[in-house]
Amino acid sequence: MDIERTQNRANVEVELTKLEAQNKALQEGLTRSAEAKQYEALTTLSKEATAVGKKLDRLSALKNAYDLLADAEGILEDQTSDSELKKLAQEDLDKANKKLEALENKSEEVEGEDSAIVEIRAGTGGDEAALFAADLMRMYQRYAEQKGWKTELLDTSTTTIGGVKNAVFKIEGAKAYTLLQFESGVHRVQRVPSTEASGRIHTSTATVAVLQSKPPVEIKIQPNELQIDVFHAGGPGGQGVNTTDSAVRITHLPTGLVVKTQESRSQIKNREIALEILKARLYDQQQQKAQAEASAVRKAKIGTGDRSEKIRTYNFPQDRITDHRIKKSWHGITRILGGALEELLSTLANESKKQVQE
Numbered sequence: 001m002d003i004e005r006t007q008n009r010a011n012v013e014v015e016l017t018k019l020e021a022q023n024k025a026l027q028e029g030l031t032r033s034a035e036a037k038q039y040e041a042l043t044t045l046s047k048e049a050t051a052v053g054k055k056l057d058r059l060s061a062l063k064n065a066y067d068l069l070a071d072a073e074g075i076l077e078d079q080t081s082d083s084e085l086k087k088l089a090q091e092d093l094d095k096a097n098k099k100l101e102a103l104e105n106k107s108e109e110v111e112g113e114d115s116a117i118v119e120i121r122a123g124t125g126g127d128e129a130a131l132f133a134a135d136l137m138r139m140y141q142r143y144a145e146q147k148g149w150k151t152e153l154l155d156t157s158t159t160t161i162g163g164v165k166n167a168v169f170k171i172e173g174a175k176a177y178t179l180l181q182f183e184s185g186v187h188r189v190q191r192v193p194s195t196e197a198s199g200r201i202h203t204s205t206a207t208v209a210v211l212q213s214k215p216p217v218e219i220k221i222q223p224n225e226l227q228i229d230v231f232h233a234g235g236p237g238g239q240g241v242n243t244t245d246s247a248v249r250i251t252h253l254p255t256g257l258v259v260k261t262q263e264s265r266s267q268i269k270n271r272e273i274a275l276e277i278l279k280a281r282l283y284d285q286q287q288q289k290a291q292a293e294a295s296a297v298r299k300a301k302i303g304t305g306d307r308s309e310k311i312r313t314y315n316f317p318q319d320r321i322t323d324h325r326i327k328k329s330w331h332g333i334t335r336i337l338g339g340a341l342e343e344l345l346s347t348l349a350n351e352s353k354k355q356v357q358e
Contacts (some may be wrong), residue, residue: 005100009066016059020324023052025088030268038223046272047297062103069096082090115213116177117154117280121166123186125204130163131204132189132314140180142339146170150174154273155261168277170213170263180210182325182348185311192316201317205310214278221275230267250274326351 014125026049032038033045075081075089097224119199124127144151150172157165171180188205196202229249247262259274259281313322314333319338323344329345330336 002140005066005069008104009063009070012059012062012066016056016063019056019059021050023049023056026052027268032329034047034271035269044276047266050272052153056352058103063100065096065103068092069100072096075253077153093296105275110348113172114175114177115172116180117170117178117277117313118169118183119168119209119211120164121165121207122164123205125189125202127159127161127195127203128189128193129204129206130159130165131161131193132187132204133167134158134162134164135189136187136206136208137164137169139339139341140171140183140335141169143341144171144173144176146339147173147176149176151261154277155263172213177210179214182210182345182352183208184210186313187314188310190316191314209284211277211280211284213280216277219279219281219282221252221282227253228271246270246272250278252278252282255282257285277353323348 026045030049031044058080069092070095072089072104072179074084076093081089118140120133121132125132141151149302150168151294152172153167154170155166155168159165164193186205186207188203190201190203192199193202208212228251229251231247231249246265246267247260248267249258250271251258259278261270261273261277311323313324314337316320316333319331319333320329320342321333326348328347332340336344
């Protein structure tokens with residue numbers, strides 16, 4: 001390992017020690033605030049804990065890569081190492097260098113920049129609509145994987161045959177919201193369900209909402225505006241998921257908005273997630289209202305405000321996806337549902353830019 005990386009490794013270890021102590025203190029503070037129902041303090045501490053957690057994740061990944069690099073170099077320099085061991089060490093060395101190059105060149109601030117919260121709900125069509133919702137969820141998650149983004153499931157409700165009644169997940173990565181924002185609206189599928197014996201084509205729908213995880217303006221919520229309930233988490237996850245009051249439901253009394261999450265085993269983490277989703281929804285609600293009042297925005301063909309707008313049809317018999325806002329179609333439904341969204345999303349972004357310039 002060169003001198004610069006040796007020094008970087010030492011700096012990372014020192015910083016990790018400080019952050020671990022800071023994180024421990026924050027977690028203890030969160031527990032005390034939760035027990036005392038001090039929701040304002042809980043919100044502030046949650047923000048700090050999230051920021052510290054992200055730094056910890058990045059520095060831990062750096063330390064692991066530095067350790068792997070040092071171990072591999074040690075084996076390669078050891079004259080007593082056999083050829084097979086050196087071959088494995090060389091593979092680890094290459095892997096560590098690639099990982100370090102990515103992490104060292106990646107800004108901490110960029111990791112969570114422009115992140116998005118995606119909500120998908122099955123619409124009309126019963127079980128087939130739930131299966132379609134699951135297809136859409138996998139499509140966005142696979143696209144995120146291809147972009148190197150991080151995905152985190154926040155809440156989900158599934159059916160017995162693998163469908164999704166509703167799902168909420170976070171996509172973290174540079175330009176995640178910018179690229180996905182035009183996915184909001186009603187998605188329609190036309191296909192023969194696997195359960196259909198007569199071969200008849202069914203039409204089903206699912207609704208997608210893409211929210212800004214970190215709104216550009218601060219959304220202030222007073223503690224007395226919230227009703228917070230905790231209950232046993234349900235669904236898959238083993239026995240532990242049902243033995244503690246870890247699930248959280250937050251009701252925003254002025255608007256009636258309700259957010260529920262149970263994916264984490266930690267009640268504190270679920271509170272944090274639910275508050276984040278609530279703020280994203282409140283900001284989105286404000287934006288929809290502003291857009292409805294702005295005549296210039298109402299004229300736009302590509303919008304992100306009207307959640308009832310039918311934006312796209314997935315026609316399986318014709319292997320065609322049509323976006324009704326720009327009247328453009330693509331073939332290869334299986335490929336696109338597999339995450340190949342780049343061309344489609346780029347086209348929508350370019351059309352939106354044209355409309356803004358006109």
